[in-house]
Amino acid sequence: MTxxxxxxxxxxxxxxxxxxIGVLTRRNILIILMSVELMLNSANLTLVAFSHxxxxxxxxxxxxxxxxxxxAEVGVGLAIVVTIFRNRETIDVGxxxxxxx
Amino acid sequence: xxxxxxxxxxxxxxASAIMVITRRQPVYSVLYLVLTFxxxxxxxxxxxxxxxxAIQIIVYAGAIMVLFLxxxxxxxxxxxxxxxxxxxxxxxxxIVGVGLGLVLLAYLFGGEGRxxxxxxxxxxxxxxxxxxxxxxxxxxxxxxxxxxxVLLLAAVVGAVALAKRDRG
Numbered sequence: 001m002t003x004x005x006x007x008x009x010x011x012x013x014x015x016x017x018x019x020x021i022g023v024l025t026r027r028n029i030l031i032i033l034m035s036v037e038l039m040l041n042s043a044n045l046t047l048v049a050f051s052h053x054x055x056x057x058x059x060x061x062x063x064x065x066x067x068x069x070x071x072a073e074v075g076v077g078l079a080i081v082v083t084i085f086r087n088r089e090t091i092d093v094g095x096x097x098x099x100x101x
Numbered sequence: 102x103x104x105x106x107x108x109x110x111x112x113x114x115x116a117s118a119i120m121v122i123t124r125r126q127p128v129y130s131v132l133y134l135v136l137t138f139x140x141x142x143x144x145x146x147x148x149x150x151x152x153x154x155a156i157q158i159i160v161y162a163g164a165i166m167v168l169f170l171x172x173x174x175x176x177x178x179x180x181x182x183x184x185x186x187x188x189x190x191x192x193x194x195x196i197v198g199v200g201l202g203l204v205l206l207a208y209l210f211g212g213e214g215r216x217x218x219x220x221x222x223x224x225x226x227x228x229x230x231x232x233x234x235x236x237x238x239x240x241x242x243x244x245x246x247x248x249x250x251v252l253l254l255a256a257v258v259g260a261v262a263l264a265k266r267d268r269g
Contacts, residue, residue, distance in 0.1 A: 003107045006209060011111050011144075013205055015118055017198030022122030024194045027116030029114050030127045030173060034134050036194050037165065038118055043140050047243075052148040055224045055238050057121035064238070065247070067160055069251040074165050078172045 008049035015042035029084075029091045033077050040070050127173045131166055138162045149222075164254035168190035198216065 015038060022035030044063045051059025085091055113136070118131040138161045145154035227233060238246055 007107060007111075007230055008144070008148075011114070011207060013198075013201050014115055017201060018115070018118045018122060020197050021194030026122060028127060030108060031122065031124075032170065034127075034130055034169065036122055036133065037161075038121065038137065041138065041161070044228060045129055045141055045232065048148050048150050048153060051228065052150070052225045055222070057228045058149050060153055060229055060234060061237055063150075063153055063235075063241050064156070065245055065249055066227065067156065070230070071165060072252055074168060075256045075260045076236060076263070078168060079260040082172060082175070083263050085231070091176065091178070 005049055005053045008045060011047040012042040012049070015039075015045070027092050027094050029081055029093050029096075032093065033074065033081075037070065037074070040066060103147065106143075110147075111138045114144075119125050128170070128176070131169050134169075135162050138166070143231075148166050148229070149226040152229055152231045152234050181263060 016098040019037075019039035020034045020044065022038065023032050026032055026035070044066055047063050047066070051057060051063075054077065081091060084096065090096070117133040117136040117140070121130045121137065124133065126129045139155060142154040142157040142162075145151070145157060
């Protein structure tokens with residue numbers, strides 16, 4: 001029995017679901033950002049798996065661009081978190097209900 | 102052997118992913134997420150994407166997670182997050198997961214949708230090498246490559262502007 005595309009799809013689905021549950025259940029904004037990274041990684045895993053089983057390099061190239069976007073997202077996202085923490089002294093998303101402070 | 106490695110790595114990846122979203126202290130979440138990223142890098146090696154595996158470790162585990170760790174330690178949080186008052190949303194997450202699983206199962210066993218596969222994987226293992234990836238990145242995908250560079254520049258400018266705002 002060899003490892004097939006289906007194995008990778010189910011693994012990526014599991015990781016993506018864990019990420020979704022993390023985003024929906026946690027209130028710490030840092031852990032929410034980490035769950036988003038988890039979902040991006042599961043999507044990357046799907047792209048690489050399809051790329052391998054189709055013998056086509058497009059998926060692997062696309063993963064490079066996904067990583068670029070993830071790096072940009074984390075940079076800006078963490079800068080926003082630091083700014084909010086300076087103004088509010090909290091990183092609980094339940095306490096960030098006002099647009100102005 | 103390959104199947105055994107797959108299941109071993111899959112168990113570690115899923116277990117550490119669950120640990121990421123259940124820890125109360127963000128520092129532990131960061132460390133478990135690094136473990137998950139190492140497992141994903143190992144899957145990339147199994148899929149013949151050696152260059153992407155190296156990039157995964159350098160960029161994700163090396164740069165992004167260090168940035169997370171830096172922010173977690175810089176914020177200096179005293180009290181851990183409160184965990185009560187969140188009974189509805191886990192059910193919603195479970196619904197999303199079951200829905201995704203049903204869509205995938207319907208696709209796999211729905212007659213028409215055979216998953217595409219090639220018979221010979223020697224070409225697949227040549228795809229992930231740095232030379233072939235670089236060649237297609239600088240010929241076929243050169244415009245997206247340049248746009249990604251502009252995006253990173255915009256992210257750098259945005260992060261600096263956000264971080265400096267309250268001083269000026």
